Amino acid sequence: MAKSQGSGRRGKALRSDGRGKRRGEDTPEVSESEQLLFGGPLRYDMGWSQHQNAFLELNVRAMVTRLPALLGSSFRLAWQADRRAARIVLAAEAGRGAAQAVSLLAMNSVLGRLISGGAIGDRLRGAVPVLTTLAAVTLFSALLRAASTYATGRLEPKVERVATERYLERAAAVELSAIEDHAFHKLLDTAQYGAGSARRMISYATRAVNALISLVAAAGVLTVLHPALLPLLVTMTLPSAWSALTNARRRYESWHTWVQHARAGQLISGLLTEPAAAPEIRVHGVGPFLLRHFRAMAETAEGEQARLARLAARTGLIAGAWTGLATVATYATLGGLLLGGAMALSVAGTAVIAIRTGSSSLDNMVLAVNSLHEEALFVGDLQKLYVEAAQRAIPVGGAPLPEDPREIRFENVTFSYPGESARPALDDVTLTLPLGRIVALVGENGSGKTTLVKLLAGLYKPDGGRILWDGVDAATADRHQLAERVAMLAQDFKRWPFTARVNVAVGRSSAPLTEERLAESLTEAGAEEVVEDLPRGLDTLLARNFSGGHELSGGQWQRLGIARAAYRRGRILVVDEPTAALDARAELEVFEKIRALASAGQTVVLITHRLASVRHADLVHVLEQGRLAESGTPEELLASGGIYAELYSLQAEQFTTPVPKAG
Numbered sequence: 001m002a003k004s005q006g007s008g009r010r011g012k013a014l015r016s017d018g019r020g021k022r023r024g025e026d027t028p029e030v031s032e033s034e035q036l037l038f039g040g041p042l043r044y045d046m047g048w049s050q051h052q053n054a055f056l057e058l059n060v061r062a063m064v065t066r067l068p069a070l071l072g073s074s075f076r077l078a079w080q081a082d083r084r085a086a087r088i089v090l091a092a093e094a095g096r097g098a099a100q101a102v103s104l105l106a107m108n109s110v111l112g113r114l115i116s117g118g119a120i121g122d123r124l125r126g127a128v129p130v131l132t133t134l135a136a137v138t139l140f141s142a143l144l145r146a147a148s149t150y151a152t153g154r155l156e157p158k159v160e161r162v163a164t165e166r167y168l169e170r171a172a173a174v175e176l177s178a179i180e181d182h183a184f185h186k187l188l189d190t191a192q193y194g195a196g197s198a199r200r201m202i203s204y205a206t207r208a209v210n211a212l213i214s215l216v217a218a219a220g221v222l223t224v225l226h227p228a229l230l231p232l233l234v235t236m237t238l239p240s241a242w243s244a245l246t247n248a249r250r251r252y253e254s255w256h257t258w259v260q261h262a263r264a265g266q267l268i269s270g271l272l273t274e275p276a277a278a279p280e281i282r283v284h285g286v287g288p289f290l291l292r293h294f295r296a297m298a299e300t301a302e303g304e305q306a307r308l309a310r311l312a313a314r315t316g317l318i319a320g321a322w323t324g325l326a327t328v329a330t331y332a333t334l335g336g337l338l339l340g341g342a343m344a345l346s347v348a349g350t351a352v353i354a355i356r357t358g359s360s361s362l363d364n365m366v367l368a369v370n371s372l373h374e375e376a377l378f379v380g381d382l383q384k385l386y387v388e389a390a391q392r393a394i395p396v397g398g399a400p401l402p403e404d405p406r407e408i409r410f411e412n413v414t415f416s417y418p419g420e421s422a423r424p425a426l427d428d429v430t431l432t433l434p435l436g437r438i439v440a441l442v443g444e445n446g447s448g449k450t451t452l453v454k455l456l457a458g459l460y461k462p463d464g465g466r467i468l469w470d471g472v473d474a475a476t477a478d479r480h481q482l483a484e485r486v487a488m489l490a491q492d493f494k495r496w497p498f499t500a501r502v503n504v505a506v507g508r509s510s511a512p513l514t515e516e517r518l519a520e521s522l523t524e525a526g527a528e529e530v531v532e533d534l535p536r537g538l539d540t541l542l543a544r545n546f547s548g549g550h551e552l553s554g555g556q557w558q559r560l561g562i563a564r565a566a567y568r569r570g571r572i573l574v575v576d577e578p579t580a581a582l583d584a585r586a587e588l589e590v591f592e593k594i595r596a597l598a599s600a601g602q603t604v605v606l607i608t609h610r611l612a613s614v615r616h617a618d619l620v621h622v623l624e625q626g627r628l629a630e631s632g633t634p635e636e637l638l639a640s641g642g643i644y645a646e647l648y649s650l651q652a653e654q655f656t657t658p659v660p661k662a663g
């Protein structure tokens with residue numbers, strides 16, 4: 001990656017993973033492994049392309065013109081995080097620059113006195129006051145350096161924390177549709193590097209400011225000594241600036257080209273160690289297959305590193321030769337000025353020191369600005385995310401929803417997921433969910449049941465039609481209130497890697513945890529036994545990968561999930577396939593519990609394929625291909641001989657049809 005200094009996560013990604021064979025130096029091909037994983041050479045746009053060319057356009061002129069903007073944005077980041085520390089850094093760095101100018105002038109005076117005529121003792125005595133000043137300035141500069149180091153050390157983690165917190169806060173506040181949107185997710189991915197970059201920008205900006213001030217000091221002193229000396233400083237420093245920029249640009253280009261390869265390598269190494277893949281890796285012997293691909297990728301990565309090293313060595317040689325020539329020219333000019341009597345020996349001595357200081361400052365500045373520019377690209381992604389996340393945030397406020405609505409009505413609701421699909425997930429659906437009852441949603445796979453409850457919970461907005469809570473349109477309602485009234489046990493509910501207690505109480509994490517409510521919820525869900533069997537009861541960590549962690553079976557998790565939904569105490573309880581992982585006895589028990597919840601006045605919206613369990617529902621809506629096909633009580637639907645009756649008898653037949661004898 002194009003890191004000019006330090007390692008950084010992006011540099012690491014390329015070092016550990018790599019690149020494939022090359023057609024030419026700048027047009028690398030993609031390895032077989034990469035094609036295997038992503039289905040084609042570099043078609044997978046990683047989102048980096050947003051600033052792909054920004055860095056490639058960078059040259060000495062661009063670097064200089066962009067410097068004020070870069071320093072400005074670093075300062076803004078620092079200012080937002082800690083104003084006091086930002087002021088200290090700025091003042092200390094300005095002070096150090098001034099101290100450097102004073103030191104150079106003092107040095108000139110010391111040399112002048114030492115070289116002048118007279119007894120050596122007198123000359124030394126004459127230099128003492130200036131030497132004392134020099135010592136005081138050096139001490140002052142050291143103190144300033146310490147202050148700057150301390151303040152930068154305080155600033156950096158704060159800047160990163162502020163940026164990360166804002167990133168996470170904004171990411172958590174966007175609509176579900178944004179999280180599921182491929183483009184937004186890509187931005188989320190890219191922007192995650194922004195906070196680290198913001199942190200690094202602080203130290204690079206400090207270095208750049210410091211180098212800039214000492215450069216100005218050295219240049220100022222040189223101009224005072226002799227106007228011909230300034231161009232010499234520039235000539236000596238240009239080669240290293242060119243070499244630093246060329247190498248950085250190459251690394252950046254290489255990283256852009258190989259970022260996907262790096263990700264593929266990481267993906268493979270992750271697969272080899274993750275617990276979820278472990279059984280199949282062992283039983284199906286997938287390990288050697290994955291390892292083979294990993295090795296191939298690592299080898300191509302090494303090849304890329306070698307190529308970059310070769311080019312860097314060549315550039316270094318050219319720059320070294322150029323610097324050597326420039327140095328000879330500089331000293332020859334100084335010699336000429338001395339010989340011609342245009343410059344005193346003491347001035348020449350100071351000039352040599354100033355040129356050395358100035359050229360090392362310029363070197364440092366090039367490196368710092370180079371890195372600053374690169375980090376700024378990633379901070380730019382983060383800022384873009386902030387803006388987009390704010391645009392896609394769940395709205396705050398809205399019309400109040402009735403506390404205890406009598407019914408929720410879907411009126412001609414149509415909804416399609418983004419992307420291509422043959423038909424809408426919900427197509428002109430009109431139905432009613434009377435509150436305080438059990439309403440079952442039934443239908444074949446993909447008929448739109450889960451989509452319907454997601455719309456009910458406000459996770460998506462209808463493309464057409466309305467969802468009315470006693471006449472209040474959910475689209476304009478207060479989303480916070482809407483979520484408050486819903487408890488949801490999704491099909492793929494989250495198995496939080498926390499304790500059993502937290503896994504239940506997370507159902508309402510905004511309120512303080514109450515043991516009484518926890519115990520009630522466990523009873524309502526029939527999950528007491530699950531907890532009793534845990535080695536440390538409710539305090540057992542449910543994350544097998546941690547020491548002391550424990551894993552539950554699918555059915556046990558499902559009971560905890562029901563307990564979580566019960567703990568939430570939402571007016572409407574949505575349960576999507578609550579018994580899929582339960583044994584027959586547990587299933588009966590869970591439906592009993594759900595019935596009990598409904599008779600306590602809670603509305604239950606139940607999605608299940610187990611039609612025997614639907615018999616106890618007050619109302620059944622049957623969906624087919626996104627449309628409402630039938631509605632009624634289970635008895636009415638059975639009597640009408642429609643889809644429900646057909647699915648019901650298919651399931652019933654499974655138990656009554658004799659199993660054909662083998663052979």
Ligand SMILES: Nc1ncnc2c1ncn2[C@@H]1O[C@H](COP(=O)(O)OP(=O)(O)OP(=O)(O)O)[C@@H](O)[C@H]1O
Nearest residue numbers: 180417418425443444445446447448449450451452
């Ligand atoms: N997040 C999503 N993005 C895109 N399409 C989706 C998404 N979720 C569901 N779909 C599509 O929407 C349609 C309805 O899916 P839905 O999950 O609502 O069906 P379902 O009736 O709950 O199915 P099942 O019984 O299998 O759970 C399907 O065609 C599915 O492919």
